[in-house]
Amino acid sequence: MIQGGKSSYQNLNEKQREAVMTTEGPLLILAGAGSGKTTVLVNRIGHILDTNGVFPSNILAITFTNKAAREMKERVERILGDESDGMWISTFHSCCVRILRKNIDRLGYTSSFVIYDRSDQLTLLKGAIKELDMNEKLYDPKMVIGHISDAKDKLISPAEFMKTYRDDFKMSKIAAIYERYQKNLKKNNALDFDDIIVKTVELFEKNEEVLEFYQRKFKYVMVDEYQDTNRAQYRLVSLISRLHKNLCVVGDDDQSIYGWRGADITNILNFEKEFNGAVVIKLEQNYRSTQNILDSANAVIKNNNERKSKNLWTDKSGGEKIKVFKAMDEREEGDFISRKIRELTEGDNGMGDFAVLYRTNAQSRAIEEALMRQNIPYKIYGGLKFYDRKEIKDIIAYLRLIQNPLDDISLKRIINVPKRGIGLKTIEKLESFAYSKEENIYSAMLDLEDGLISTRAKSKVEQFVSIISTLMAMNECMNISLLIEKVLEDTGYMEELKNENSVESQTRIENLKEFISSAVEFEQISEEKDLETFLASISLVSDLDSLEEGDDYVSIMTLHSAKGLEFPVVFMVGMEEGIFPSSRSVLDEDRLEEERRLCYVGITRAQQELYMTYANERTIYGRKNYGTNSRFLSELPQDCLQSYNAKIDKIKNHPSSNIDMREIKKNFTFGSSVKPEVKKDIDNSGIELGSRISHPKFGEGTIVSKTGNDVTIAFENKGVKMINLEYVKLEKI
DNA sequence: TCACTGGGGATTTTT
DNA sequence: TCCCCAGTGA
Numbered sequence: 001m002i003q004g005g006k007s008s009y010q011n012l013n014e015k016q017r018e019a020v021m022t023t024e025g026p027l028l029i030l031a032g033a034g035s036g037k038t039t040v041l042v043n044r045i046g047h048i049l050d051t052n053g054v055f056p057s058n059i060l061a062i063t064f065t066n067k068a069a070r071e072m073k074e075r076v077e078r079i080l081g082d083e084s085d086g087m088w089i090s091t092f093h094s095c096c097v098r099i100l101r102k103n104i105d106r107l108g109y110t111s112s113f114v115i116y117d118r119s120d121q122l123t124l125l126k127g128a129i130k131e132l133d134m135n136e137k138l139y140d141p142k143m144v145i146g147h148i149s150d151a152k153d154k155l156i157s158p159a160e161f162m163k164t165y166r167d168d169f170k171m172s173k174i175a176a177i178y179e180r181y182q183k184n185l186k187k188n189n190a191l192d193f194d195d196i197i198v199k200t201v202e203l204f205e206k207n208e209e210v211l212e213f214y215q216r217k218f219k220y221v222m223v224d225e226y227q228d229t230n231r232a233q234y235r236l237v238s239l240i241s242r243l244h245k246n247l248c249v250v251g252d253d254d255q256s257i258y259g260w261r262g263a264d265i266t267n268i269l270n271f272e273k274e275f276n277g278a279v280v281i282k283l284e285q286n287y288r289s290t291q292n293i294l295d296s297a298n299a300v301i302k303n304n305n306e307r308k309s310k311n312l313w314t315d316k317s318g319g320e321k322i323k324v325f326k327a328m329d330e331r332e333e334g335d336f337i338s339r340k341i342r343e344l345t346e347g348d349n350g351m352g353d354f355a356v357l358y359r360t361n362a363q364s365r366a367i368e369e370a371l372m373r374q375n376i377p378y379k380i381y382g383g384l385k386f387y388d389r390k391e392i393k394d395i396i397a398y399l400r401l402i403q404n405p406l407d408d409i410s411l412k413r414i415i416n417v418p419k420r421g422i423g424l425k426t427i428e429k430l431e432s433f434a435y436s437k438e439e440n441i442y443s444a445m446l447d448l449e450d451g452l453i454s455t456r457a458k459s460k461v462e463q464f465v466s467i468i469s470t471l472m473a474m475n476e477c478m479n480i481s482l483l484i485e486k487v488l489e490d491t492g493y494m495e496e497l498k499n500e501n502s503v504e505s506q507t508r509i510e511n512l513k514e515f516i517s518s519a520v521e522f523e524q525i526s527e528e529k530d531l532e533t534f535l536a537s538i539s540l541v542s543d544l545d546s547l548e549e550g551d552d553y554v555s556i557m558t559l560h561s562a563k564g565l566e567f568p569v570v571f572m573v574g575m576e577e578g579i580f581p582s583s584r585s586v587l588d589e590d591r592l593e594e595e596r597r598l599c600y601v602g603i604t605r606a607q608q609e610l611y612m613t614y615a616n617e618r619t620i621y622g623r624k625n626y627g628t629n630s631r632f633l634s635e636l637p638q639d640c641l642q643s644y645n646a647k648i649d650k651i652k653n654h655p656s657s658n659i660d661m662r663e664i665k666k667n668f669t670f671g672s673s674v675k676p677e678v679k680k681d682i683d684n685s686g687i688e689l690g691s692r693i694s695h696p697k698f699g700e701g702t703i704v705s706k707t708g709n710d711v712t713i714a715f716e717n718k719g720v721k722m723i724n725l726e727y728v729k730l731e732k733i
Numbered sequence: 734t735c736a737c738t739g740g741g742g743a744t745t746t747t748t
Numbered sequence: 749t750c751c752c753c754a755g756t757g758a
Contacts, residue, residue, distance in 0.1 A: 064747045093748045118746085193748050228747075261746065360744050362749095382746085416734095423734055540748055560745050582744055598745080621743065622749035 009043060012036075019281045020044045023051065023220070026275035027248040028268070032312045033297070033604035034288030034566065037250050038068075041222060042075045044248070048220050049083065057086035058219040060240070064228055066091055066541055068564060072224075088218075092233055093193065093540050096200040100191075101532070103203055103210050109189055112532055114400045115539035116185070116192045119388070120409050121145060124188070128180040139177060147171075148178045152194035153230040153262030155201060158182050187440065189406040197232045204239045215243035226251030226271075230262040238274075247275065253308050254301050257560060257598045259590070269308065286312045288566055288607055290319020292640045296610070297603040299637045304593045312604075320609045322636060326629070326646035327615045330363070330574075334370025336613060337571050341376055341554060344569065351377055355567040356556040357602050359580040362620070363573065367556055381557035387538060391497075391508040392515055396538070398487045402471050403531045405442040408434075412441070415464060418496040422464065426457045442468070467491060480534050481519040488512060559602045570606035572599075575614040576627035577651055599632045614646070692733040700733060 009017050016036060019029050020043045031037035041061065048054055063069045073089045088095060101111050116124065125141050125148075151161050158179035165171035185192065191199060204211040221241040223229065226249035229237070241247035249271060256265045272278045286294055294312045301307070327333035341354055356367050361382055371378045386392060394417055397410035405411075408431075416422045427441075433452055434444035445465050448458060467490055475483055488494040494512070497505045522534050555567070559580075574580055580599070585591035603610060614629050631651035693713065694700050701713040 066748085068747085091748065115748090117748090196748075225747080257745080258747075260744085362743075365749095419734080421734080425734095542747070558745065560747085563747080579744095584744070594745095619749080 009047075012039070012043065013285055015281055015283050015285070016040050016043075019283070020047050022248075022279055022281070023048050024246055026245060026271070026278040028226075028271045028278055028280045029248065029250040029283060030280065030308060030310060031250050031252055031283040032286060032310055033252065033255060033601070034286040035283035035312070036285075036287055037224070037283060038072060038075065040283070041224065041250060042072060042079065044222070045076055045087070046079055049080070054219060055086065056080075056084055057088075057217065059087045059222075060095070060218040060220070061087070061089045061222040061224070062092055062095060062237070063089075063224040064091060065564065066094075068224060069094075091540065092236075093196050094536070096196045096236070097536050097540070099200055099214065100196070100203065101536075103207070104199065106207055106210070107199060107203055109186065109191075109199075110404075112189065112404045114188075114190045114404050114407055114410070115196065115536060116190050116409065117387075117539060118145075118193075119393075120190075121192050123409050123412075124184055124190075125177070125181050128177055128184055132176060132180055134173065134177070139173065144174055144177055147174050148181060149194050150262060151178065152198050153232055155198060155232050155235060187406070188408055189404050190409070194232070197230075197236060201232055201235050201239065204236070211239060212243075214240055219244045220246045221248070223247070223249045224251075225255075227253050227256040227265060227268045228258050228263045229267050230264050231267075234264065234267045245275075252310075253306075254304075254310065254597055255563065255601050257563065257594060257601055259594050265306070269306070282310060284310060284312055286314045286604075289314065289316075289604060290608060291317045292319045292321055293603060293606050293610055296322050296636050296640045297600050299640075300596060300603065300632055300635045301600045303635055304596055306590075306593060321642035322610045322612060322640050323642050323644065324575075324633060324646045324648065325611065325613045325644045327613055329615050329617045330366035330619065331370070333573055333613050333615045334366045335373070337367065337573065337611070338370045338374035338376055340571075340611065341371075342374055349569065351552045351554050353568040354554040354571070355562065355565070355569075355605065356554065356571045356573060357559050357562050357605065358556075358573050359559060359582060359598075360574075361558060363579075364556060367573065371554060371556075377553040378556055379551075379553045381555065381561050385542065386511070386514075387541070389508075389511055391512055394493065395484060395487060395512065395515060396535070398471075398491065398493075399484070399531060399535060401442070401468060402475050402483075402487075403535060405468075405472075406440045408441045414491075418492050420464060420492075421460050422457065426453050426461070429453050430461070475531055479523055479529065480531055481516050481523060483531070484516050484519055559598050562605050563601050566605055566607055568607045569609040569611070570602070571611045571613065572602045573613050574618070575612045575630040575633050576618070577630055578625070578627055579618070580630050580632070596632065599630075694731040694733055 009020060012020065016039065019027070019040045023044065029037065029040065031040070045059060045061065048059065049056065061069075061072060063072065069090050073084075076084045076087065076089065088098075090098070097115070100109075100113070104111055104113060122141055122145065125145055126136065129136055129139055129141065129144070151157075156164070158175060161178055162172060162175040165175055185195065204214075218240055221237065221244075223237055228251075237247065237249075249268070251268045253265060253268050256263060256268070259265060272280060289297075291314055294314055298311055325333075325336050327336055337356060341351070344354075345351060356378075358364065358367070364380055364382075368378065368380065387396070394414055397413040400407050400410040401414070412427060412431075415427060429452060430441055430444060433449070434441045437444060442465075445461055448461065452458075453461070471483070471487055471490060474486055478486070494509070497509050497512075518538070519534065522537065523529055526533060526537070555565075559572075577583075577586070581592055581595035585595045612633060614627065614633070616626065618625050618627060628651065629646065629648050633646075633648050634650045636648075691703050692700065693703060695713065703713050
């Protein structure tokens with residue numbers, strides 16, 4: 001039945017084969033970096049299908065990224081061909097969207113729901129705060145979104161949230177905002193990213209027969225990157241697999257770097273406890289990197305306490321040493337990298353062999369400038385995403401409104417884009433009118449009462465309605481790419497851009513054209529070709545999906561974005577205390593361990609060569625900072641290293657800083673830009689870890705860490721702040 | 734309604 | 749430093 005079926009398992013190592021053969025019951029595969037987990041998953045799927053009575057449609061494989069899903073799908077198709085039809089290999093989100101489209105009416109939404117991204121969320125949330133007559137200054141929307149998202153990750157409903165924080169003034173206000181926000185989402189027939197998971201769980205828990213349907217369907221469930229799952233995803237997975245119990249999860253606790261996004265590392269650490277009779281298989285043989293690279297990665301990660309022990313090994317012994325370079329500043333750091341790349345491309349390496357990885361996006365500029373100076377082609381991942389561009393968001397807003405007229409957020413976005421003389425006042429009136437009738441803005445616009453708005457405004461609104469309703473009719477009979485062109489034309493959007501005739505408007509037009517071609521491509525490859533599916537698919541993609549390895553350019557990106565990728569030569573830059581590990585994590589053991597895992601992820605991206613660089617002096621947000629080497633550098637084994645010029649210092653937090661971290665976290669404020677007051681007026685020798693000082697503005701505090709001229713101080717009632725000694729005079733107490 | 738300005742804030746972000 | 753947003757004046 002399967003081409004090359006069993007015989008191909010001969011290429012697997014013993015552990016891998018064991019993982020492939022273990023198909024029944026709960027299975028945890030601890031797959032170290034580069035240990036061939038996708039190969040195992042793909043072969044395992046093939047093996048499951050060898051079993052009598054199992055069909056492709058009985059298999060569900062879940063990944064986090066589209067890229068991973070696509071890769072797995074391709075590889076499965078390669079060994080199974082048409083046999084793979086009907087199998088679900090998709091991301092958590094697209095799998096849930098698929099389920100919701102069918103059944104969400106049971107939760108009071110309609111199947112034409114739209115998906116809100118982060119900026120839509122923010123708009124909606126600000127509206128909710130306003131409706132509740134609260135002050136945005138006090139309830140910072142980003143902070144509130146954080147709390148809401150956190151709650152959703154943990155499946156905490158607004159009501160439960162309220163109950164938990166009944167006695168906490170501020171948090172109970174946030175609970176009220178959460179409740180209103182959720183109500184408004186529903187009113188707009190919209191889901192945010194978190195809802196996609198949460199609502200699916202809700203659907204399953206409230207509708208036994210729906211759950212049963214999927215439980216029966218999916219006899220075998222596989223989850224990739226299990227270390228990144230949150231509570232909600234954990235719940236989802238355990239619900240679906242409860243009947244057959246054939247749940248296989250693959251993950252690496254050492255690569256858990258999304259804790260701050262709600263990923264719950266205990267999901268993987270406690271798997272054996274949660275799922276009775278679970279088998280655990282460790283894949284420790286690495287096929288990617290040299291021994292030196294692996295030794296370094298192992299040595300760094302060994303400093304973490306919270307982990308399942310694991311030791312990567314390879315039969316590729318030796319290899320190039322890890323090269324450490326100390327630069328004067330970020331400019332020299334960049335030049336070192338571009339020189340090295342030039343040098344190595346004289347030999348066997350192509351531009352596509354290199355990646356430059358940094359901790360924060362802000363670091364990309366110095367790197368870009370250096371690469372440009374040497375005329376090195378590069379591609380940057382992250383930063384402003386294609387779908388985040390204004391013109392793309394505008395056209396998407398039009399499409400969303402056409403699909404789902406309940407979507408007030410999209411309507412408000414484009415009602416006056418391009419300018420049609422419908423101003424803020426008019427929109428406000430329309431909104432409160434709609435609100436009073438418990439309707440959405442668009443439907444309110446369909447039958448306007450006389451005298452509500454001026455006749456001038458009224459005729460403008462009617463024009464707008466007529467454009468949209470025509471487009472809605474067109475959607476019924478037209479394919480998407482054509483519809484998009486119609487939208488751009490009929491709304492006057494394209495015309496306005498053309499009239500502007502600037503370089504900027506030109507790129508916007510280019511981007512819109514690219515958007516149209518993405519629609520054309522969608523029409524060619526997708527089974528369902530309706531607007532609904534198109535909009536969902538673009539809400540669920542990221543720029544990272546477009547990364548193609550082997551191309552002739554250097555890839556530059558954050559360490560987070562690099563997870564799952566590999567490159568022959570990797571540069572990890574900005575290896576300085578305060579940058580990496582970030583100054584926000586050095587005070588907290590858990591966060592520091594996550595930074596260390598991020599470092600582990602970075603190191604294990606390298607196949608042959610790894611460079612680590614740091615700078616003495618770095619300008620951050622227009623201010624000079626002086627740094628010391630990252631503690632992670634000092635954790636590397638000496639005999640794996642080759643240093644150009646660096647003497648690596650050991651970094652330690654003050655051991656006896658007997659400060660209660662929980663207390664500090666409560667009112668953690670960071671990076672208050674302390675204005676230059678008194679110039680260098682401090683005897684640096686007076687600043688020691690643990691010593692008590694007094695700050696002109698913040699009062700008394702204790703010094704908890706020190707890097708160059710930056711000291712971090714825990715203040716009695718102002719939380720923790722980082723102070724640059726160059727600008728502020730501190731008095732020793 | 735729109736263009737300008739000044740203040741404040743600025744990890745990481747698979748979907 | 750650079751970008752976003754709220755507030756202001758024409």
